[in-house]
Amino acid sequence: xxxxxxxxxxxxxxxxxxxxxxxxxxxxxxxxxxxxxxxxxxxxxxxxxxxxxxxxxxxxxxxxxxxxxxxxxxxxxxxxxxxxxxxxxxxxxxxxxxxxxxxxxxxxxxxxxxxxxxxxxxxxxxxxxxxxxxxxxxxxxxxxxxxxxxxxxxxxxxxxxxxxxxxxxxxxxxxxxxxxxxxxxxxxxxxxxxxxxxxxxxxxxxxxxxxxxxxxxxxxxxxxxxxxxxxxxxxxxxxxxxxxxxxxxxxxxxxxxxxxxxxxxxxxxxxxxxxxxxxxxxxxxxxxxxxxxxxxxxxxxxxxxxxxxxxxxxxxxxxxxxxxxxxxxxxxxxxxxxxxxxxxxxxxxxxxxxxxxxxxxxxxxxxxxxx
Numbered sequence: 001x002x003x004x005x006x007x008x009x010x011x012x013x014x015x016x017x018x019x020x021x022x023x024x025x026x027x028x029x030x031x032x033x034x035x036x037x038x039x040x041x042x043x044x045x046x047x048x049x050x051x052x053x054x055x056x057x058x059x060x061x062x063x064x065x066x067x068x069x070x071x072x073x074x075x076x077x078x079x080x081x082x083x084x085x086x087x088x089x090x091x092x093x094x095x096x097x098x099x100x101x102x103x104x105x106x107x108x109x110x111x112x113x114x115x116x117x118x119x120x121x122x123x124x125x126x127x128x129x130x131x132x133x134x135x136x137x138x139x140x141x142x143x144x145x146x147x148x149x150x151x152x153x154x155x156x157x158x159x160x161x162x163x164x165x166x167x168x169x170x171x172x173x174x175x176x177x178x179x180x181x182x183x184x185x186x187x188x189x190x191x192x193x194x195x196x197x198x199x200x201x202x203x204x205x206x207x208x209x210x211x212x213x214x215x216x217x218x219x220x221x222x223x224x225x226x227x228x229x230x231x232x233x234x235x236x237x238x239x240x241x242x243x244x245x246x247x248x249x250x251x252x253x254x255x256x257x258x259x260x261x262x263x264x265x266x267x268x269x270x271x272x273x274x275x276x277x278x279x280x281x282x283x284x285x286x287x288x289x290x291x292x293x294x295x296x297x298x299x300x301x302x303x304x305x306x307x308x309x310x311x312x313x314x315x316x317x318x319x320x321x322x323x324x325x326x327x328x329x330x331x332x333x334x335x336x337x338x339x340x341x342x343x344x345x346x347x348x349x350x351x352x353x354x355x356x357x358x359x360x361x362x363x364x365x366x367x368x369x370x371x
Contacts, residue, residue, distance in 0.1 A: 032283045067351060070296065071093065071339070073121055075346065079353055079369035080126035085133070089366025090322045090337045093117065097296050098316055098324075102309065104219075104226040108150070108185075109159055110308065112170050117186060119175040126162075126371075129319055131174035139166035150186075152179035157187055157206075180216040188217020199257040201248035209248040209259055222257035225250050225294070229312050232271055240304075240311040241269035244280045244289050251283035261287030271313040273301035278313055291315035298341050317341050328367035330356035 050335055067075070070072065074093035081087040096117045099106070103114050119132035134156055142153055143160035150159050153174040158166055163357045172179045172187035182194040192212035199211035202220070209221040227242040247258030260283025270281040276292040291301045300318040304310050317324075322338035329336045333355045335346040348356045353369035360366070 002326050009303070026222050043288035060274060067346070070097070071344075071346070072351075075351060075353070075369050077120045077129050079371045080120075080123075080129035082357065082368055083126060083371050084203075085130040086361070086367040087357075087366065088329050088361045089364075090335065091326070091328060092366065095324045095336075096121075096342060101227050101294075101315065103226055104221050105228045105309070108237060109168055111186070112157065112159065112168055115175065116170050119170065123174070128174060128200065131171055136166040136169055150181075150184050152181050152185045155179045157185050163228060172239050177217075183214035184217025186217065188213065188215060188219070190218040191216055192218045201257055207247045209257060211282070212258075221259060222247075224289075226259060227309075227312075227314065228259070229309055232269055240309055242271050242280050242309070242312040242314060243269070243282045243287075244278055244313075245282035245287045246289070252285060258283055259287075261285035263288060273303075273313060276300050278315055280313065289315065296340065325364065326359075327365040328358070329365065330358055332356070335369065337367060338368060 015247075037174045040146055048274045050195050055338050071090065071094070074090045075225040077093065077202050078087045078115065079318065096114070099110075099114050099117075103111070106114055108336070116132055120129045122233040123129040125128065137154060139156075139158045139160075143153055143166045143183035147164040148160065148162045150157065152158070155178050156167045156169055156171050157179045157303075161167040170187065175187060177189050179185060180191065192215050197212035197218070199209060202208040202210055207223050209223055210218055211221065213219045223245045224247070226244075230241050230243060232239045232241055243259070244256045246262045246272070247260060250255060250256070250262040251258035261281070263279075265284060266281035268281065270279075270286075272279050274288070276290060276299075278289045278291055280287050291299045293317045297316065301313065301315060302318050304312050304314050304316075319339070324338050324340075324342045326338055329340075331346060333349045335348060335356050337344055337346070348354070348369035353370060353371060355370045356364050356367055357370050358367045
């Protein structure tokens with residue numbers, strides 16, 4: 001489910017702030033961190049009001065027409081989950097595209113949810129899809145000693161809840177990685193020493209930041225697409241500011257290499273939507289990202305209305321005819337769902353499956369094609 005909440009609102013952008021930043025990017029790894037929630041990032045209109053939901057005809061995505069590859073992938077992994085796993089529906093899978101730009105900022109179960117979906121989408125067969133998320137029962141004993149924390153059990157990354165029970169798990173080996181632990185647990189390939197290994201810009205790809213994550217693995221951050229955030233404290237309460245850079249460079253605010261803008265100098269955190277362009281202060285220079293050019297297509301600039309990054313400016317879906325956090329349904333062998341920004345249908349039989357079924361996932365009815 002998408003980290004960005006239910007919708008983006010296209011409200012007026014906030015300029016710079018005179019308050020001081022009391023915290024940086026989130027570093028909590030509590031296992032009780034809210035998991036990503038399916039949906040379209042919510043934005044408000046430029047005059048501060050909320051845009052009414054537009055109407056639109058349902059789009060046909062099967063029945064003689066070639067199915068969009070992103071939908072075909074979501075159909076495939078849900079059908080795999082239906083045979084011995086846990087289906088999560090089309091919209092959770094489709095909304096993953098809205099979560100990916102926040103990988104750099106995501107921690108805890110949010111980070112795991114993004115990596116799990118990446119693992120499933122990359123799996124070559126159903127066995128590989130299901131292997132990404134192992135059964136939780138075998139981790140009951142280790143969680144009793146790791147209440148509210150994350151651990152490695154071999155190459156399996158496990159979150160334990162506040163009662164000492166396993167909450168979520170990912171098999172790093174299924175993604176071709178190993179599990180590591182320094183400040184907290186996670187999956188990766190190239191070991192590093194968190195707090196010691198310095199961040200650097202890739203000499204062969206100058207827009208890519210290479211830094212050591214708290215799990216003790218190097219990560220590659222594409223500054224052209226990734227977001228981070230900062231929480232600024234002031235007399236009116238905390239505010240979230242997005243940091244969306246353009247390239248890798250020295251960030252005087254972090255005193256280290258990071259994702260920075262390439263525009264005019266700026267001396268404090270700021271964010272605004274200039275039409276479809278997201279503009280933020282990133283590393284002492286303004287960064288501009290044209291949301292209309294971001295894949296998948298159809299995105300604009302707005303403000304996140306719910307979730308951990310609520311209040312931050314972001315690229316996402318605005319003024320859509322449906323919501324990615326809405327229920328899905330079956331009508332015979334046909335799935336009805338929100339296809340990114342318009343109602344859509346899939347004839348499961350025409351798509352090569354046996355039929356349509358529904359289940360409950362995270363308190364919502366989801367639909368999937370049965371194998």
